[in-house]
Every structure is written in C-alpha cells, then in structure tokens.
Amino acid sequence: MQLIYEQSTPGRRGVKLPASDVPVAPSLPESLLRAERAGLAEVSELDLVRHFTNLSRRNFSVDTNFYPLGSCTMKYNAKVLENSANLFAPFHPMTALLPGGVELCQGTLGMLYDLGQLLADITGMDEVTTQPLAGAHGEMTGIMLIAAYHASRGNKAKKKYVVVPDSSHGTNPASAAIAGYEIITVPTAPYGDMDLELFKKAMTDEVAAVMMTCPNTLGLFNPHIKEISDIAHSHDALMYYDGANLNAIMGKVKPGDVGFDVIHVNLHKTFGTPHGGGGPGSGPVGVKSALIPFLPQPRIVMDDDGLLQLETTNQGTIGRTANFFGNFGVMAKAYAYIIMLGREGLIRVSEQAVLNANYIKERLKPYYDLPYDMTCMHECVFSASKQLAHGVHAIDIAKFLIDRGYHPPTVYFPMIVKEAIMIEPTETESKATMDAFIEVMIEAAREAELNPQALHDAPLTMPISRLDETKAAREQKVCCVG
Amino acid sequence: MNDSHYCPHTPEEIAEMLSTIGVASVEELFAPIPTELRAKTFNLPAGMSEFETYGRMQELAGDNTPGMVNFIGGGFYDHIIPAVVDHLSGRAEFYTAYTPYQPECSQGTLQALFEYQTAICRLTGLDVSNASLYDGGTACAEAAMMALRVTGRNKILIDGSVSPFSRQVVKTYLFNLDVEIVEIDPLDGLLNRAELASLLDDSVAALLVQNPNFFGSIEDFTAVAGQVHGVGALLIGSVYPIALGILKTPGETGIDIAVGDGQSLGNPLSFGGPSFGFIAAKKTFIRNMPGRIVGETVDKNGTRGYVLTLQAREQHIKRHKATSNICSNQGLCALRGLIFLSAVGKEGLAELARLNRDKAEYAKARLAAIPGVTVLQVAPTFNEFTVSLPKDAAEVVAELLKAGIAAGVPLGQYYLGSENCLVVTVTEKRSKKEIDKFAEALQSELIAIHF
Numbered sequence: 056m057q058l059i060y061e062q063s064t065p066g067r068r069g070v071k072l073p074a075s076d077v078p079v080a081p082s083l084p085e086s087l088l089r090a091e092r093a094g095l096a097e098v099s100e101l102d103l104v105r106h107f108t109n110l111s112r113r114n115f116s117v118d119t120n121f122y123p124l125g126s127c128t129m130k131y132n133a134k135v136l137e138n139s140a141n142l143f144a145p146f147h148p149m150t151a152l153l154p155g156g157v158e159l160c161q162g163t164l165g166m167l168y169d170l171g172q173l174l175a176d177i178t179g180m181d182e183v184t185t186q187p188l189a190g191a192h193g194e195m196t197g198i199m200l201i202a203a204y205h206a207s208r209g210n211k212a213k214k215k216y217v218v219v220p221d222s223s224h225g226t227n228p229a230s231a232a233i234a235g236y237e238i239i240t241v242p243t244a245p246y247g248d249m250d251l252e253l254f255k256k257a258m259t260d261e262v263a264a265v266m267m268t269c270p271n272t273l274g275l276f277n278p279h280i281k282e283i284s285d286i287a288h289s290h291d292a293l294m295y296y297d298g299a300n301l302n303a304i305m306g307k308v309k310p311g312d313v314g315f316d317v318i319h320v321n322l323h324k325t326f327g328t329p330h331g332g333g334g335p336g337s338g339p340v341g342v343k344s345a346l347i348p349f350l351p352q353p354r355i356v357m358d359d360d361g362l363l364q365l366e367t368t369n370q371g372t373i374g375r376t377a378n379f380f381g382n383f384g385v386m387a388k389a390y391a392y393i394i395m396l397g398r399e400g401l402i403r404v405s406e407q408a409v410l411n412a413n414y415i416k417e418r419l420k421p422y423y424d425l426p427y428d429m430t431c432m433h434e435c436v437f438s439a440s441k442q443l444a445h446g447v448h449a450i451d452i453a454k455f456l457i458d459r460g461y462h463p464p465t466v467y468f469p470m471i472v473k474e475a476i477m478i479e480p481t482e483t484e485s486k487a488t489m490d491a492f493i494e495v496m497i498e499a500a501r502e503a504e505l506n507p508q509a510l511h512d513a514p515l516t517m518p519i520s521r522l523d524e525t526k527a528a529r530e531q532k533v534c535c536v537g
Numbered sequence: 538m539n540d541s542h543y544c545p546h547t548p549e550e551i552a553e554m555l556s557t558i559g560v561a562s563v564e565e566l567f568a569p570i571p572t573e574l575r576a577k578t579f580n581l582p583a584g585m586s587e588f589e590t591y592g593r594m595q596e597l598a599g600d601n602t603p604g605m606v607n608f609i610g611g612g613f614y615d616h617i618i619p620a621v622v623d624h625l626s627g628r629a630e631f632y633t634a635y636t637p638y639q640p641e642c643s644q645g646t647l648q649a650l651f652e653y654q655t656a657i658c659r660l661t662g663l664d665v666s667n668a669s670l671y672d673g674g675t676a677c678a679e680a681a682m683m684a685l686r687v688t689g690r691n692k693i694l695i696d697g698s699v700s701p702f703s704r705q706v707v708k709t710y711l712f713n714l715d716v717e718i719v720e721i722d723p724l725d726g727l728l729n730r731a732e733l734a735s736l737l738d739d740s741v742a743a744l745l746v747q748n749p750n751f752f753g754s755i756e757d758f759t760a761v762a763g764q765v766h767g768v769g770a771l772l773i774g775s776v777y778p779i780a781l782g783i784l785k786t787p788g789e790t791g792i793d794i795a796v797g798d799g800q801s802l803g804n805p806l807s808f809g810g811p812s813f814g815f816i817a818a819k820k821t822f823i824r825n826m827p828g829r830i831v832g833e834t835v836d837k838n839g840t841r842g843y844v845l846t847l848q849a850r851e852q853h854i855k856r857h858k859a860t861s862n863i864c865s866n867q868g869l870c871a872l873r874g875l876i877f878l879s880a881v882g883k884e885g886l887a888e889l890a891r892l893n894r895d896k897a898e899y900a901k902a903r904l905a906a907i908p909g910v911t912v913l914q915v916a917p918t919f920n921e922f923t924v925s926l927p928k929d930a931a932e933v934v935a936e937l938l939k940a941g942i943a944a945g946v947p948l949g950q951y952y953l954g955s956e957n958c959l960v961v962t963v964t965e966k967r968s969k970k971e972i973d974k975f976a977e978a979l980q981s982e983l984i985a986i987h988f
Contacts, residue, residue, distance in 0.1 A: 056644075059652050059879050069880035070619040072888055076969040079891075080898035083917050086757050089786050092887055094659040096879040103621055103879055107649070111630035114645035118629035131543065132633055135587045140807070142598035148809030149609040150943055155935035162600030163808045176580050188671040188810065189865040191852070195710075202713050229852035229862035233682075235713030238857045276569040306579045307567055313574050323865065331869030332646040333636040333668070333829065335811035351709070374709035378612055378674040378702040378798070379809025391594055397584025400540045406563045407544045413566055414554045430560075430569055457642045462635075468853070485545045486554060517641040519842040527834035527846040531823055533665050534655040535833075 056113070059106050060535055063097040070100065113518055114332070115462045121488050125434045125465035125477025126224070126272060128302050128324035133395070136327060136388035143387050148379040157364055164363040167380060168355050170390045171339070177401070178298070178318050179311025180341030185381040186351045190299060192376065193319025193338025194230035196351065199373045200317060200342060201264045201293045202234050203349035207371060210291070214263035220249035222273060222469040227266045227297060236263060243471050247427035248277040258290050268297040270304070270432035272469040274412060284314025293317060301325045302481070303409055303433035306402035316343045326389035337385035351376050407482035408433040411489060415478055418493045422500040426472055434479035438472050442503040449474040451510035452499045454521065458514045459495045540584070606971050609943045610921050610962030612673055612700050613809065614801040616779065617966060619880045622803040626873045636829070640844045646868065647843035650831040653875040657815050660781045660878070661795040662788025664820035668829040669813045669871035670863065673798025674706035676814030677745060677775055679827045679861055680794045681707050684743035684771045686825050686860065691716050692740045694733070698723040698750035699775060701951040707745065726752040726914055726923060728761065737768045747775040748784070752960060753921030754914050755784065762791030778802055778815070780919045782890030787817070794818045803877025804870050813867035813874060824850060827861030889965060893920035896972070897963040903976040904961065909983055913958065921962045923948065927983060930959040936982050942975055
C-alpha cells in the first residue's frame with residue numbers, strides 16, 4: 056500500500072480550521088522560525104479515511120480474529136468501556152492542581168480513588184497509586200518504592216540486588232536496573248517453578264527485592280510462594296508481584312495475603328481495556344502500609360468530610376513517575392469493567408480463563424510436547440520440539456496459523472522452553488472457537504510431519520509474506536525520506 | 538447474575554470440557570493453590586448491567602464541574618480534534634490489536650507507525666523517531682538516560698524553565714542511578730546562559746531545555762547547542778508539536794534529541810491521559826534509542842513491508858542491559874497523532890500555529906491593558922505567556938474558577954517568589970468573546986481588591 060505521503064497533492068487539506076476572529080499578530084523574528092513547512096501529508100478527508108480504513112483491514116485484532124497470545128491476556132474489550140471513557144474527555148488535568156480546583160474534579164478524583172480501593176481489595180494491598188502508565192512503568196515505580204523503603208532504614212548502600220526467576224518477563228530485570236539494582240537470576244526447576252534450593256542460596260541480606268509472576272510465565276502457580284516470601288522477608292528483602300497474570304486468580308488468592316509487599320496490575324490485560332496495537336496500557340501499583348510514605352505525588356486522599364484532596368507534602372515520596380494522574384482514560388475503562396462484572400463476575404472470569412487453558416492443554420497434549428505437564432492456570436506452554444525433528448520451528452507453526460485466520464500464540468517465550476508456544480485463550484472465547492483453533496493446531500502438527508515445506512512457506516494469504524528482518528536492521532530505514 | 542455475554546460457556550459445555558480435562562469441577566483446577574493461601578475475603582460489590590454501569594460513569598463525570606473555559610496549559614492543551622481522528626482510531630482493527638510482533642497480520646499498525654515516525658522526523662527536523670513513549674515527562678527522562686549511555690558521563694543539567702512536572706519525573710527516574718542533576722535557575726524567564734557557561738565541562742552528559750518554556754517564552758538555542766557540543770555533551774530539547782508548525786526545528790537548532798508530549802496532536806485532555814511521548818534523534822544515536830522502532834524492508838517477493846526492528850536494544854531480548862524498560866507504549870495515541878497531523882496537513886499545521894499565536898497575542902494585549910497587570914516576558918511567546926498581577930495569583934485563579942474560567946497556572950507553587958505571576962494559555966479554541974470575558978472578569982476581580 057502507498058504511504059499517506061505518497062498520496063499527497065500540494066495544497067490539499069483534510070480538515071478546515073476555524074477562521075480567526077482576532078487581529079493577525081506581528082511576525083516572529085526570522086531566527087526563531089523554521090525554514091520550510093513540515094512535510095506532512097496533503098490529502099482530502101476522504102483520502103485520509105480510505106487510507107486508514109484500508110490500513111486497519113491489514114491487521115488481525117480481537118474483534119476480528121481469535122488471539123491466543125500467551126502472557127498478553129487478549130480478552131474481548133466490552134464496547135461500553137469505550138463509551139464510558141469518552142465521558143471524561145473534556146477535563147483538563149491542571150484544573151485539579153489549581154487553587155480551589157480539587158472541588159471541581161471530585162468525579163475524576165473520586166473515580167481514581169475508588170479504583171484504587173477496588174484494586175486494593177482484589178490484590179490484598181493497603182493503598183494503590185494510579186500514576187504508572189503501563190506494566191513496566193509500574194514495575195519501575197514499585198522497585199523505586201522498595202529502594203526508598205530500604206534507604207529510609209539506612210540500607211541504601213547495603214541492598215544491591217534484585218532476584219528474578221529465569222522465566223520472568225524481560226521488563227522485570229530492565230525495570231530493576233533503572234532503580235539501580237544488579238540482577239540475580241534463579242533457574243527454573245524441573246517442576247516448573249523457581250528452584251527453591253538455588254533460591255535459598257541466592258538470598259543474602261544484600262537482596263533488596265524478589266520479583267515474581269504468579270502464576271508464572273509457564274502458567275503454573277508456585278505452591279511454595281509463602282515459603283519464598285518468608286525467606287525473602289527473613290533477609291529484609293521485599294516481595295514484588297508482577298501482575299501480568301492476575302487474570303488467573305481473582306477472588307481465589309490475593310498476592311497481599313501470601314507475602315507480597317508491592318504489586319502492579321496491567322489494566323489492559325486483566326481488566327478488559329484494549330491493547331491499542333501496543334498501548335496505551337495502565338499499571339497501577341499497590342503497596343502494603345509500610346510503603347505508603349514513599350508513594351508518588353500527588354497522592355489522592357479522602358478528608359474527614361469525604362472530599363477528595365491532593366496530598367503533596369509527603370517528604371518521603373519518590374516524586375513523580377508521570378506528569379499527571381496516569382492514563383486516566385484507560386482507568387475509566389477498567390473501573391467500568393470492574394463495577395460491571397462485580398465480585399461474582401470477576402471470580403467467573405478467572406475460573407473460565409483457567410478452564411479454557413486447561414482444555415486446550417489437554418486437547419493438544421497428544422500432538423505437541425508439553426514440557427511441564429501439570430494443571431495450569433490461565434495459560435499453557437508447549438514446545439515445538441516434536442515438530443523440530445521434521446525441521447519445523449515454532450515460528451513456522453505461527454505463520455501457518457495466520458493463514459488459517461488465527462493470531463499465533465506467543466512463540467519463543469518464556470526463553471527457558473525451547474521452541475516455546477504459549478497459549479492463553481482467555482475467558483471470553485467460546486468452546487466452538489477453541490475447538491476450531493485446536494483442529495488447526497492438530498492440522499499444523501500433521502503438516503509438520505507430512506509436508507513441512509508448506510509450513511515454511513506460510514503465510515500465503517496475507518498482503519505480504521515473511522519479511523527480510525536482517526535488511527530492516529541493516530538499512531535502518533525508519534522514516535520515509537523525501 | 539448471568540455473565541455469559543463475557544464468559545460464554547453453557548453449563549453443558551463446562552461439563553464437557555471438565556470431562557475432557559479429567560476433573561470433576563472447575564474448583565479442582567485451582568488445586569495447585571494451597572488451601573491455606575486462598576483468599577479469605579473478597580468484598581467487591583455485586584456486578585451490574587451495561588446500562589447501570591454507564592449510568593454510574595455518567596454520574597461520576599457529572600461530579601466534575603463542566604464547561605470550564607480553559608486558559609490553562611502546563612503541558613496539556615485544549616486543541617481541536619477533527620472528527621476523523623475518533624472515527625479512524627476507533628476502528629477496532631486498530632484498537633483491539635496487540636503489539637505488532639507478527640508482521641504479516643499487523644501491517645496496518647506497522648505501516649501507520651512508520652508513517653507516524655516519518656511525521657515526527659519531519660516535524661522535528663531529525664533523522665529517527667521511535668514508535669512512541671508514555672508521555673512528555675517520561676520522554677525527558679528517557680532522553681536523559683539515552684544521553685548518559687551515549688556519552689558515558691553522569692551529569693545532567695536542566696534549565697529551570699523546563700516544566701516542573703517533567704523536571705520532577707527526570708529526577709525520580711535518575712534518583713537511583715548515581716547521576717548528578719544540576720538545575721539552572723531561570724533568569725528573566727529564560728535559560729541563564731552565564732551560569733550554563735560556568736557549569737559546562739567534560740563531565741556533563743546533556744543539557745535539557747524546553748521550547749517554548751514553562752513560562753511560554755520562545756528561545757533560540759542554536760548558540761547553546763554549539764556550546765554544549767563544545768564539551769562533548771548533548772542538547773535535549775522538549776518541544777511543543779503544534780508550535781513546530783512555525784518554530785525553528787530541533788534539527789535546525791542543533792538539538793541532538795527532541796522529545797515532547799503528543800497530547801496536543803489529536804488526544805483529548807481526558808484528565809491527563811492517555812497521551813503519548815515522542816522522541817526523535819540524530820541517526821548516529823539510533824542504537825541507543827528506547828522503545829520500539831518500525832523499519833521498512835521487503836518480503837521474499839520484493840513487496841515492501843514494515844517490521845519492528847533493532848529489537849536487540851529492547852527488554853525482551855536484552856533484559857537488564859536494555860536501553861529502556863519500556864514494553865507497552867502509547868501506540869493508539871500515536872496513531873491519533875498521525876491522523877491529526879495528516880488531516881491538518883502541511884499548510885494547516887502552520888496555519889494552526891499562527892492562529893494560536895494570534896489569539897494569544899490578542900489576549901496578551903487585552904490583559905496588559907488592565908491596570909496593575911504586566912506582561913513579564915521580554916522574549917517572544919507562542920500561545921502561552923506570563924503576567925504579573927497586583928495580588929496573589931492563586932487567589933485570583935480561585936475566584937475566577939467560580940465564574941467558570943480557568944484563568945491560568947499560578948507560578949507561586951512552582952517558583953518561589955513568583956506568587957503574583959500567572960501563566961496564561963490561549964489556544965485556537967478560545968474565541969475573542971471568551972478572551973474578552975476573561976479580561977473583564979480579571980479586571981473586576983482586581984478592582985475589587987482596591988476597594
């Protein structure tokens with residue numbers, strides 16, 4: 056398809072601007088002005104509409120295709136959430152920061168406060184900050200809170216390490232690094248969880264925090280989690296919960312009850328807000344009371360009259376991790392989702408997410424290697440090692456699925472599973488959809504044996520076939536020249 | 538309550554699935570969670586219908602005071618949003634897709650992001666852009682960390698006329714990294730160049746400036762870029778994309794890394810988010826860029842296509858050695874930015890920028906005519922300017938809020954000794970009538986003091 060810039064005709068416009076009702080101001084000095092106009096598109100409104108509508112049709116999406124992308128919780132995004140967020144579009148964030156401004160923003164501040172309370176109940180935490188803008192941003196905020204906690208106790212120099220299992224998301228060590236920590240990685244044991252003995256050896260008084268995803272990225276709940284947090288606490292290390300997999304356990308277990316001190320939740324995963332082709336997400340962070348003094352500012356608090364106020368006088372705060380109050384529009388959607396589903400609804404979400412993952416796991420087990428064969432939570436991880444014997448890789452199976460109209464599962468993650476295929480169906484998919492997907496996965500396994508070339512050639516039905524990624528990295532053409 | 542609209546299984550289907558799995562109940566699937574760890578309480582309220590949910594959301598929105606006439610900016614700006622932006626970014630094929638890791642079925646998102654990167658490069662006059670960051674403040678922090686990596690040094694200088702919010706975000710990000718941060722107090726609302734000269738040496742990684750700055754002043758940093766480069770440091774410029782319709786580009790100025798908040802490009806105020814951060818840089822720094830980057834390539838038939846590239850910089854490959862921890866970005870907001878820029882277009886953006894300046898200059902003259910009100914700037918301004926009032930600006934703002942006018946951002950809470958100063962923002966959306974009404978209200982408020 057042509058780029059929008061390749062469809063430009065000089066002088067053409069996509070929108071008419073308001074006419075001016077004030078005098079023309081004197082020109083700025085030449086030295087402050089750009090020499091030429093920015094080379095933006097010059098197209099009519101219809102050109103624009105056709106271009107982006109046709110571009111959109113070159114995407115798979117949850118609304119058009121089953122999207123069993125492990126670790127990403129690609130559930131259906133209820134339409135009323137979009138309508139709900141739009142209600143808040145006109146409110147300027149600075150209003151709340153003006154003298155007398157909080158009184159004008161009781162609705163928006165109230166929603167953030169309520170959302171914090173609901174998330175605190177779901178996760179077993181004492182207070183939630185809604186400032187972090189995505190999951191990784193929440194991780195960074197959370198580890199900074201832990202660093203501030205240790206510093207307040209005179210242990211800044213002593214605490215040097217963050218411990219993560221080797222199955223962790225890459226964001227965990229990357230976020231800990233921004234908070235100034237070095238990383239200790241603990242291998243996974245044959246039983247699918249972080250190796251308990253090696254973990255014990257790794258733990259010293261120099262460890263600041265242990266970051267865990269539970270259920271982990273293999274989709275397994277770690278039955279030793281309480282023991283692990285007890286060991287961490289005995290070394291004055293805090294427990295960080297990566298909430299990426301929270302969809303599996305709502306109402307079943309609360310991270311705060313099993314020893315976690317800090318948690319982030321991904322509203323765009325568990326709480327039904329759309330992924331937007333890569334964002335915006337939202338990553339509120341919940342903490343136990345000992346960490347409240349370090350939360351980012353401004354902190355939303357309720358005064359004795361039930362009015363919401365912004366507290367900015369906290370001396371221990373880590374400061375600010377974003378300019379305003381977080382991704383408010385995303386939080387409005389998540390809030391609507393939580394109040395709509397309610398207690399029973401959220402329990403049912405987790406139950407059916409787990410049921411669906413186990414169903415797919417059982418049905419595909421005869422055809423694909425299942426390195427950790429046990430009851431899983433909301434996702435299951437296969438390996439294409441049987442298919443590899445025929446020269447077929449996980450990526451080939453992924454591309455075959457695209458031809459059949461399925462977005463592929465996550466492949467090659469977690470890194471500890473060779474040729475990993477990570478499937479997360481989510482609770483919103485029907486049995487019929489999963490059955491049809493299972494049949495295509497079985498067909499892929501059969502093709503791998505009988506006709507591996509067909510898998511290597513896939514996809515054939517898309518606007519493009521497999522791309523030359525080496526060329527992209529070598530030439531680094533990241534914008535249209537001209 | 539029946540939740541089958543989001544959890545579709547019938548009891549028969551559940552029974553069938555349980556039998557395939559070989560367990561008697563759904564509860565059995567939770568057996569790996571030890572009983573003693575199970576949640577003892579779960580106190581959420583009962584669920585409600587879609588209709589009731591929307592009603593509750595309307596109630597909450599109604600608890601905010603509607604219809605404020607905004608003369609406030611401070612990083613978020615009340616600009617027009619063409620109808621096409623909502624309609625096209627509202628295509629579910631865009632907003633319910635994930636990160637385009639599988640390029641064959643994600644060409645829509647990938648090509649749009651390539652076009653977005655192109656728009657940012659052309660707007661800033663720089664060579665490379667990524668596919669978006671979180672917001673303007675975090676983009677400043679990412680740029681600072683990028684400069685630390687590029688130079689191998691550990692000192693960042695920040696002009697005190699950069700947004701106090703962005704400065705605070707940078708400080709929070711760098712707090713644990715053994716980085717020295719030196720803030721340069723502004724002089725007459727501009728960068729204090731004499732102090733800068735005294736601070737520049739070969740320990741400095743970068744200087745962060747903003748244009749127009751928090752007070753609204755426009756500065757030409759071309760000479761500063763030369764000075765900064767003279768000691769081997771980088772110049773980071775936080776810029777306002779609407780102003781770039783007419784203002785000298787970061788590329789022309791000699792800025793190495795340009796960042797900013799993309800809210801003004803087609804994203805609603807939405808109480809502060811979501812918006813997006815943008816970052817653009819000279820080509821030599823591409824391997825130190827944070828976040829996702831889309832690159833052009835071809836498929837095996839030679840057909841042009843787009844793919845996430847240089848991923849070896851990113852956290853999912855490099856883990857703790859990554860150039861940033863960012864994973865999810867603000868892709869859909871960046872798409873809105875692209876659609877906005879493509880609708881407004883080449884001439885339109887310049888026209889929009891001039892319209893903002895015309896409105897602000899009218900307001901400036903109108904306010905300056907009020908006895909006791911002085912415009913503080915000697916420097917030219919874009920759509921924001923700072924006035925000094927004969928009394929505490931916070932009190933004046935609080936009074937005018939009652940009349941439905943958000944008069945501006947009082948500076949006192951951000952700059953000691955500036956209690957009487959007010960930063961006023963005037964976008965193209967403010968009519969002459971609204972500006973006149975504001976001026977009249979301010980005048981009566983100030984007269985009221987004298988009596």
